[in-house]
Amino acid sequence: MDEMQKKHRQEQKDLQSRIMQKKKSATKKTRKGINDECAELEGQLKEKQAAELSSLTEPPVEDEGVNDVIVDALEEEEAKEPSSGLTASLKSMSVSVHSAPDGPPKKQNRQKARLARRAAEQEAATEQAEREAADLPDLREQEIKSMREAYTAKGLTKHEIRSDGHCLYAAIADQLEDLKIGLRPKIKITTNDVDPTATNTGYKTTRQVAAAYISENPDDFAPFLEEPLPEYVKTIRETGEWGGHLEILALAKAYKVDINVLRADGRVDKIECGPENAPHQLWLAYYQHSFGLGEHYNSLRRTC
Structure with a gap:
């Protein structure tokens, strides 16, 4: 957690430096657009850091409905081939996992998963932009x-x-x-x-x-x-x-x-x-x- 917070503080500092540079280079015609861009960058960083903190503070959760999907698929297969011993066996295993005595399955926090996925996509896009910028002329x-x-x-x-x-x-x-x-x-x-x-x-x-x-x-x-x-x-x-x-x-x-x-x-x-x-x-x-x-x-x- 300490390493993550240190990393977040550095990211915030770097972003503020980028924002300051953008605002200094703004003209009267481009100022509004640059302000909007800076606000969007701040929002993206907050979402990314929130997702990263969530991954540290909460344990992994079981994907809601995964066994249901397996059972549905097996039932569809059984309809095609009745009395399939393998299908029945797998279905039994799936149901037993679904109804394990450890309590009800935990629901996946879909919002946090979505934020984490979005943060990963943004990071990949940033890396791609940096690689493209490196290839541009000076x-x-x-x-x-x-x-x-x-x-x-x-x-x-x-x-x-x-x-x-x-x-x-x-x-x-x-x-x-x-x-x-x-x-x-x-x-x-x-x-x-x-x-x-x-x-x-x-x-x-x-x-x-x-x-x-x-x-x-x-x-x-x-x-x-x-x-x-x-x-x-x-x-x-x-x-x-x-x-x-x-x-x-x-x-x-x-x-x-x-x-x-x-x-x-x-x-x-x-x-x-x-x-x-x-x-x-x-x-x-x-x-x-x-x-x-x-x-x-x-x-x-x-x-x-």
Whole structure:
């Protein structure tokens, strides 16, 4: 029992670690699905551990009705071949076992048996999934290699951005400062949360600018949101929530610049909000598999 409890505690710890990793990698669109998946994993583990504990705490029980099945089969055989001595003998033995003087037969706990069977099936499925995963290519290494080839071919070099919820805003701030554009937005923003004279405050300023622009232009963004716009803006302004396409669009409009987002397969997502023939364009690298927290943006600077 002590060994079983120790094993269960380790399984629970491992599951919590998996759940934490899944939730960290969730986006706004995938969060509900991942939460449901995590709840299902927790339920499966509880069922599996309950079945294992039951196998230790209760003795094996006789399968209910097994002798009845034997007797039925023998009677069917006897109907085909009457006066069969072997059939009669086996039937007698079966009946004697069924009515042994040790008391009434114990009923099988079918629910626990079903849970144990389900746990065994889930464990087998998990092992199969792990074997299949071992045969898959290393997506992280492939993405890093492909991305390096893609930005090198465009005369760009990677400037590493810290992998956290602020990476998009920090990458755009790095681009604005590297290109001497500055963090002061190019349009008038009336909110008090943005200091128009702010310099060298990095992602904090770009976060506030994105929040302010979205707040002051609700018709451009509200149709694409799954929550009320004020709550969405508050999340941008006050938390470390990841940014995505809408925030890139808001910042491109606020700073009146073109922003190019390079993907590992060489595709470039272009957000064109700058003047025609603008001397500078911002470049970001978008990763899906290379960082533990999930999606990530790096800043791409010109090599010369």
